[in-house]
Amino acid sequence: MMRKLTIVFFSPTGTTRKVVKAIADGTGLEYDSIDLTLPSSRSQVLEFGSGDLVIMGVPVYAGRVPSLLSETIDSIKAEGALMVPVVVYGNRHYDDSLLELKDILEAKGAFLIAAAAFIGEHSYTAKVAGGRPDSEDLESAKRFGNGLISMLNKEPDSPAKFDVPGNLPYKERKPSKPDTPITGDACIECGICARNCPTGAIDFNDFSSADPSLCIKCCSCIKKCPSDAKSFSDGSVVSFSGWLEANCSERKQPELFTPVI
Numbered sequence: 001m002m003r004k005l006t007i008v009f010f011s012p013t014g015t016t017r018k019v020v021k022a023i024a025d026g027t028g029l030e031y032d033s034i035d036l037t038l039p040s041s042r043s044q045v046l047e048f049g050s051g052d053l054v055i056m057g058v059p060v061y062a063g064r065v066p067s068l069l070s071e072t073i074d075s076i077k078a079e080g081a082l083m084v085p086v087v088v089y090g091n092r093h094y095d096d097s098l099l100e101l102k103d104i105l106e107a108k109g110a111f112l113i114a115a116a117a118f119i120g121e122h123s124y125t126a127k128v129a130g131g132r133p134d135s136e137d138l139e140s141a142k143r144f145g146n147g148l149i150s151m152l153n154k155e156p157d158s159p160a161k162f163d164v165p166g167n168l169p170y171k172e173r174k175p176s177k178p179d180t181p182i183t184g185d186a187c188i189e190c191g192i193c194a195r196n197c198p199t200g201a202i203d204f205n206d207f208s209s210a211d212p213s214l215c216i217k218c219c220s221c222i223k224k225c226p227s228d229a230k231s232f233s234d235g236s237v238v239s240f241s242g243w244l245e246a247n248c249s250e251r252k253q254p255e256l257f258t259p260v261i
C-alpha cells in the first residue's frame, strides 16, 4: 500500500535536514516537511497513522537523541504508522541514539521498516567531517530512500523486526557547563542568529547577548552567521573540538539497517 510521506527533523546546523531530504528524494514520492528546529514548531502535536510513512531525523548529542526534543517526541502519536529513524552524527560515534530513537517510536505504536546513521560535519568544528554530508553520502541516502519504496511494494502484514547498535541503559546524560558563543566586531546586526536559535537564547535587542541557561551549544548561530562573528572563545567546546580533530578524523561511513524480509 502506498503511504503519504512526511519528513520530520531537528537540524540546527542543517546536516540532518540535508540527509533526511535526500532520503525522501530517493523515494521519488512527494512529501511534507516538519522542521522542529525552532521553538514555535515544537509545540505542535505530531499525529501519524496507518496511512503514513514518516522519516524522522535527529542529530546525535552526546550519544543520545537531543534532550530538547523529549517533550515533542513524547507527544507523538504514531499507532500503525510506518517510520524510519535516522540519526546524523559528527564522525565520533552515534552510541545509543539510534536505538533510543527506534525504541521511542516503537513505543508509540509505529512499525519501523528501516533505520540509518549518517555523518554530518561536526557542529563544533569543520575540521571533523567537514562538508558532510557530501555527494557520496547524499547518493547513499537517496539509494536508501529508493530501497524503502521497494520494501513498501512488498510490504508484509507486519514488518519484520531488526536490530540497531546501542546499549541499555542508554548513555548517561551528563550536565554540561553553561556557556554561550561570543560575538566579535564583525557582527553586522542582521539578527540571523537570533531568528534561527533553536532555543530562543539570543536577545533580539542585543544579538551579542545570549542566555547561558537556554543555550544548548548547537552552533547554529556560529554556522549561520554571514560575517563569521560568532565563536566559542574557550571552555569545553574549544577543548573538545581539539580532541575531536585529533581523534575523529578518519572517515566513517553511513550505516543502514533494514529487516531481512
Ligand SMILES: Cc1cc2nc3c(=O)[nH]c(=O)nc-3n(C[C@H](O)[C@H](O)[C@H](O)COP(=O)(O)O)c2cc1C
Pocket (backbone or CB within 6 Å): 010, 011, 012, 013, 014, 015, 016, 017, 058, 059, 060, 061, 062, 063, 064, 088, 089, 090, 091, 092, 093, 094, 119, 120, 121, 122, 123, 124, 216, 217, 218, 219
Ligand atoms: C551538543 C552537541 C553534542 C554532540 N554530540 C555528538 C556525539 O556524541 N557524537 C558525534 O559524533 N557527534 C556529536 N555532535 C555533532 C553532531 O551530531 C553533528 O555535527 C550533526 O551533523 C549536527 O546536526 P545538524 O547539522 O542537523 O545540527 C554533537 C553536536 C552538538 C552540538
